[in-house]
Amino acid sequence: MRHLADQIEVMKNKGFKVTHQRLVVLDYLQHSKKHPSAEMIYNDLKEKYPTMSLATIYNTLEMLMKINLVVDIGAPEERRRFDGILVEHSHFFCTKCGKIEDLTVPGIEQLFEKAKAAHPGTINHCRLDFFGFCEECQAQEEQAVE
Amino acid sequence: MRHLADQIEVMKNKGFKVTHQRLVVLDYLQHSKKHPSAEMIYNDLKEKYPTMSLATIYNTLEMLMKINLVVDIGAPEERRRFDGILVEHSHFFCTKCGKIEDLTVPGIEQLFEKAKAAHPGTINHCRLDFFGFCEECQAQEEQAVE
DNA sequence: TAAATATTGACATTTATTCTTCTTTAGTCT
DNA sequence: AGACTAAAGAAGAATAAATGTCAATATTTA
Numbered sequence: 599m600r601h602l603a604d605q606i607e608v609m610k611n612k613g614f615k616v617t618h619q620r621l622v623v624l625d626y627l628q629h630s631k632k633h634p635s636a637e638m639i640y641n642d643l644k645e646k647y648p649t650m651s652l653a654t655i656y657n658t659l660e661m662l663m664k665i666n667l668v669v670d671i672g673a674p675e676e677r678r679r680f681d682g683i684l685v686e687h688s689h690f691f692c693t694k695c696g697k698i699e700d701l702t703v704p705g706i707e708q709l710f711e712k713a714k715a716a717h718p719g720t721i722n723h724c725r726l727d728f729f730g731f732c733e734e735c736q737a738q739e740e741q742a743v744e
Numbered sequence: 745m746r747h748l749a750d751q752i753e754v755m756k757n758k759g760f761k762v763t764h765q766r767l768v769v770l771d772y773l774q775h776s777k778k779h780p781s782a783e784m785i786y787n788d789l790k791e792k793y794p795t796m797s798l799a800t801i802y803n804t805l806e807m808l809m810k811i812n813l814v815v816d817i818g819a820p821e822e823r824r825r826f827d828g829i830l831v832e833h834s835h836f837f838c839t840k841c842g843k844i845e846d847l848t849v850p851g852i853e854q855l856f857e858k859a860k861a862a863h864p865g866t867i868n869h870c871r872l873d874f875f876g877f878c879e880e881c882q883a884q885e886e887q888a889v890e
Numbered sequence: 891t892a893a894a895t896a897t898t899g900a901c902a903t904t905t906a907t908t909c910t911t912c913t914t915t916a917g918t919c920t
Numbered sequence: 921a922g923a924c925t926a927a928a929g930a931a932g933a934a935t936a937a938a939t940g941t942c943a944a945t946a947t948t949t950a
Contacts, residue, residue: 615896615947636938651899656938672818672873676907676937690863703859705851713849713874717836721876727818728859730867761916761927782907797930802907804928822938823906891950898945909934916927 605667612665619650623658627668627682633689633698635677672725673698688725692732694739701728751813758811765796769804773814773828779835779844781823818871819844834871838878840885847874 605624609616626639634642636659640652659680662668671689673679675696681689686706690699703726710724731739751770755762772785780788782805786798805826808814817835819825821842827835832852836845849872856870877885 617897654898670820672820674816674818701859701863703855705855705858709849709851709855709872712851713847717847718879719877719882721874723875724873726855726872727870728867729869731865733864736865763928795930800929914929
């Protein structure tokens with residue numbers, strides 16, 4: 599599931615067409631650490647692909663989520679934010695400035711397995727998120743108190 | 745932080761007024777296991793409090809989140825869903841029917857502590873969520889394959 | 891290469907959430 | 921207790937993210 603060729607296979611197997619636009623969005627997401635919103639993707643891609651519409655970005659994201667190549671990270675903002683880097687990792691959300699950081703906390707795997715075993719249905723994805731102040735906002739906060 | 749009197753203290757200490765509406769919303773959330781949206785809260789409360797407006801629900805929720813008496817559980821839906829029961833627990837989201845279940849997975853505490861220690865800023869809240877098919881949807885899925 | 895079918899893109903629409911204005915209330919001071 | 925002031929509430933309008941529509945176009949498969 600790491601190479602584009604594999605992902606093209608996944609799309610085909612699930613009955614979806616492999617379009618230029620889909621590959622562009624997928625490639626963008628897999629090389630971005632920005633956790634972009636649909637509109638950020640649109641803005642970044644429209645320079646190179648000026649005819650691509652925002653609706654296509656939404657359609658493509660929905661389709662990529664359906665086949666589990668992209669996830670909605672559940673950011674506490676109006677806009678949905680997406681991640682195409684599916685190596686297991688957590689997110690940290692700064693509740694002051696809105697920054698989103700990647701974070702690796704060892705031990706999620708075990709919890710995931712425990713939950714799978716305990717749940718009567720099927721669990722196929724988990725997320726572990728943290729909320730607080732990032733380093734910069736925390737420093738500002740401490741200055742304000744002085 | 746379990747009794748209403750304590751929560752009133754929190755509101756006062758942070759400089760917020762303790763209004764009838766705020767207490768009603770807080771009480772509702774702390775006794776509901778529905779993980780309600782703002783509109784669900786509004787609909788449930790308007791029978792008893794017909795003059796309360798939806799905007800007040802939103803304002804109150806935002807304020808209660810600010811003082812950490814309520815959390816947005818980050819449900820994968822258009823509508824935001826809230827939880828006022830702050831005993832540490834996880835959520836399971838059925839990606840087929842949208843059902844939200846409470847789930848307790850032992851071991852989050854340790855991950856939380858690890859993350860706190862590793863992060864340069866301040867972490868004051870974490871969430872561990874699971875996604876998949878609930879028991880009923882899984883059963884339906886299996887029938888469909890036959 | 892052509893037919894059948896799925897996807898794209900521009901625009902219209904929906905609707906969750908926020909904003910605005912005016913009125914009411916909570917908390918405080920005398 | 922009565923009055924003051926700033927915050928909060930009510931009601932409805934405004935905003936904008938996200939989705940739906942549909943003709944035009946691209947892709948697949950034979």
